[in-house]
Amino acid sequence: MFEVETAVADAHRREWAYVLAATVRVAGDIDLAEECVQDAYARALARWPLDGVPTNTGAWLTTVARRRAVDLRRRSDTFGRLLPLLADGDADQAHVDGVATPLSDDRLRLIFTCCHPALSDEAQIALTLRLVCGLSTHEVSRALLVSESTMAARITRAKKKIAHAHIPYSVPSSDELPERIDAVLTVVHLLFTSGHTAVTGDQLVRRDLVERALDLARMLRVLLPDHRGVAGLLALILLTDSRRETRVDADGQLSLLSDQERSKWDHAEIAEGVALVREALRSRPPERFALMAAIAAVHAEATTWDTTDWTEIVGLYDALIVTWPSPIVALNRAVAIGFARGPRAGLEAIDELAAEPTLASYRYLSSSRGEFLSQLGRDDEATLAFEEALAFCDNAVERSHLIARMTATAKSPP
Amino acid sequence: MSEYLLLIYGDESEWINPTPELGDKMMKGHAEFGERHGQSIRGGNALQPTSTATTVRESSPGQFVVTDGAFAETKEALAGYYLVEAANLDEALAMAKQIPIFSGGVEVRPIRVFD
Numbered sequence: 001m002f003e004v005e006t007a008v009a010d011a012h013r014r015e016w017a018y019v020l021a022a023t024v025r026v027a028g029d030i031d032l033a034e035e036c037v038q039d040a041y042a043r044a045l046a047r048w049p050l051d052g053v054p055t056n057t058g059a060w061l062t063t064v065a066r067r068r069a070v071d072l073r074r075r076s077d078t079f080g081r082l083l084p085l086l087a088d089g090d091a092d093q094a095h096v097d098g099v100a101t102p103l104s105d106d107r108l109r110l111i112f113t114c115c116h117p118a119l120s121d122e123a124q125i126a127l128t129l130r131l132v133c134g135l136s137t138h139e140v141s142r143a144l145l146v147s148e149s150t151m152a153a154r155i156t157r158a159k160k161k162i163a164h165a166h167i168p169y170s171v172p173s174s175d176e177l178p179e180r181i182d183a184v185l186t187v188v189h190l191l192f193t194s195g196h197t198a199v200t201g202d203q204l205v206r207r208d209l210v211e212r213a214l215d216l217a218r219m220l221r222v223l224l225p226d227h228r229g230v231a232g233l234l235a236l237i238l239l240t241d242s243r244r245e246t247r248v249d250a251d252g253q254l255s256l257l258s259d260q261e262r263s264k265w266d267h268a269e270i271a272e273g274v275a276l277v278r279e280a281l282r283s284r285p286p287e288r289f290a291l292m293a294a295i296a297a298v299h300a301e302a303t304t305w306d307t308t309d310w311t312e313i314v315g316l317y318d319a320l321i322v323t324w325p326s327p328i329v330a331l332n333r334a335v336a337i338g339f340a341r342g343p344r345a346g347l348e349a350i351d352e353l354a355a356e357p358t359l360a361s362y363r364y365l366s367s368s369r370g371e372f373l374s375q376l377g378r379d380d381e382a383t384l385a386f387e388e389a390l391a392f393c394d395n396a397v398e399r400s401h402l403i404a405r406m407t408a409t410a411k412s413p414p
Numbered sequence: 415m416s417e418y419l420l421l422i423y424g425d426e427s428e429w430i431n432p433t434p435e436l437g438d439k440m441m442k443g444h445a446e447f448g449e450r451h452g453q454s455i456r457g458g459n460a461l462q463p464t465s466t467a468t469t470v471r472e473s474s475p476g477q478f479v480v481t482d483g484a485f486a487e488t489k490e491a492l493a494g495y496y497l498v499e500a501a502n503l504d505e506a507l508a509m510a511k512q513i514p515i516f517s518g519g520v521e522v523r524p525i526r527v528f529d
Contacts, residue, residue: 118503165524166416168502176504 007053008044015058016134017219021106022062024169027069030131030159036072040065107132108223109169115184116167123158124187130155132219133212143209145200181224185233185289188216192237197395204248204397213237228283232290235276239296242269254401258305270300288324291316310340327356335368343375363392367402374409382409417456417525418506420496424518429493430463432516443514451498451509458496490518497525 020037027033040061054060114127122144129140141151161167172180195209217234224230246260277297280290295316302308317333330353338346350369359365370385386406393399432440448455464484473479484491496513500506503522510520 116503118507164526165522166500166502168504170502170504172504 004045004048004053007048007057008041011044011057011061012041012134013215015061017107017110017132018058019061019065020131020134021110023065023069024110025106026066027073030162032072033065033069034131036065036068037061039068107219108171111184111220111223112171112180113162113167113169115180115187116162117180117183118165118167119158119161121187121190123154123161124183125191126151126154127158128187128191128216129212132216135212143206143212144194181227181229184220185229188213188220189233189236189289191216192240196240197398200394202396204254204395205244210237210241210244214241228280229287229289231276232280232287232293235273235280235293236289236296238269238273238276239293239300242266242273242300248397252397252400253404254397257299262303265300273297273300285323286319288320291320291323295320308339310336314340327353327358328362330356331359331362331365331368338368338372343372347372347376361392363389363398363402365389366392367405370405370409374405379409379412415499415501416506416527417497417499418503419523419525420458420498420506420510420513421492421521421523422494422496422513422515422518423490423521424493424516425489426463426491426493428516436516440514440516447512447514450512454498454500454509456497456499458494458498460494461492464491493518 016037019040020033023037024030024033027036043064044057044061048054111128111132114131115124119127126140126144129135129143130137135143137152137155138148140155141148144151146154171177191209192213195206195211195213197204198206214237217230217237220227220230221234242265243257243260244266245264246262247255249255273293274297277290277293280287281294283290286294295313298309298313298316313336314333317329317336321329321333331350334349334353335346337349347369350365350372353359353365366385366389370382370389373379373382373385383406386402386409390399390402390406393402429440464487467482467484469481469483469485471479471481493516496509498506498509500509503524506522506524510522513520
């Protein structure tokens with residue numbers, strides 16, 4: 001019995017997107033498709049203990065869900081209430097017989113629909129978690145830290161926009177593809193960063209979000225094997241995540257990159273990530289996630305903090321800021337300059353960004369200033385900088401670290 | 415196929431009295447747009463400025479207040495529109511990107527179908 005439950009749970013995580021994507025094409029409506037897919041999983045729970053777990057769980061679930069969709073559509077047609085059909089960009093009706101093997105890119109259609117630029121960023125992330133990862137509304141609301149009723153309304157509104165504005169259920173045309181893939185990568189990256197360092201709460205990391213982002217990046221890698229940006233994003237996630245066991249010490253305190261026990265990094269993930277970075281960097285000019293991954297790879301390949309090649313890292317940030325001129329990238333570059341050329345240079349580079357409005361309440365600007373000031377022996381100013389960072393920080397683990405730094409600089413002898 | 419209204423918004427001061435060159439450019443641009451999408455265009459017009467607009471509001475049941483001016487006073491006013499037919503939003507957005515505009519932008523609204 002437990003085996004069946006595990007098999008169903010496993011199929012939920014691995015096959016949900018595949019089954020739903022194939023069913024949407026038959027159902028012509030996302031809500032109806034979701035209902036049919038949920039039914040199929042419920043039937044698996046009932047049937048598999050009797051019939052055994054099928055060899056190809058995804059195909060079994062897809063067949064059941066599609067048959068149900070065909071059934072329900074037929075029934076609603078009989079009652080004269082035709083469901084609005086999703087706009088199918090390819091007008092391809094070849095798969096509406098309910099049993100045909102779905103094209104591998106049905107999942108891509110689903111992803112591109114969820115990450116359509118006509119939907120708000122918030123809606124894109126919520127829909128991706130709900131429809132591509134198969135999370136319930138309750139789970140999505142917990143993942144994105146909003147109330148369940150707000151999330152339910154957000155998802156409903158987004159689905160209505162898809163239906164009424166006829167957002168196509170299709171892979172975009174080749175001239176729009178680069179921009180649209182970038183939108184998808186942005187959603188997955190945002191999901192990863194919100195998990196890697198939780199904005200609020202007691203835990204530094206939100207494992208659930210990190211795992212979902214990794215799953216999505218791996219799925220994109222399968223679906224778009226030649227895309228360098230996808231290779232770069234997967235590499236970035238793997239290389240950053242490889243440090244997961246060392247980011248908090250035994251006492252639950254934050255452990256910075258300089259103090260982490262590097263032998264405990266996940267070397268299998270590092271090897272996979274480094275190979276992907278090499279591939280991703282082949283496009284000219286390199287894409288932003290490839291450059292970010294390359295920076296993570298320099299850290300991953302340094303056996304100690306002291307042997308980190310900071311000149312290489314600054315060079316990579318110089319290239320990144322051209323591709324992606326964001327204030328956060330500028331700040332990271334400033335910090336790297338400090339490690340490459342000394343705290344005075346770092347401080348100057350950071351202070352040049354002081355007028356940047358998006359960084360005004362960014363805790364890492366103040367905390368980095370604090371570190372460089374402390375290295376320069378300007379402890380009073382460092383204490384103030386850490387205090388400022390604390391005011392903008394809601395994560396318990398990071399707060400405790402900042403308090404410790406503040407106490408240390410405040411106590412040090414003049 | 416679905417219908418969309420492409421609403422062209424912009425700063426009125428720019429399009430009421432454009433320079434001859436800019437005016438010509440816009441006329442040509444719209445002529446080209448019309449040729450390219452003749453099959454899809456169901457209708458469309460340029461509008462007189464909002465200074466010519468009159469707004470009717472029902473103040474209480476059966477009681478109407480007629481006021482001078484546009485419904486919403488904004489810097490970027492409705493300048494014109496196209497009613498087009500498109501397979502989906504992506505097609506409508508692609509058309510919207512080809513509409514010549516002075517400044518401002520184009521709002522794409524699906525036409526509601528009552529069944």
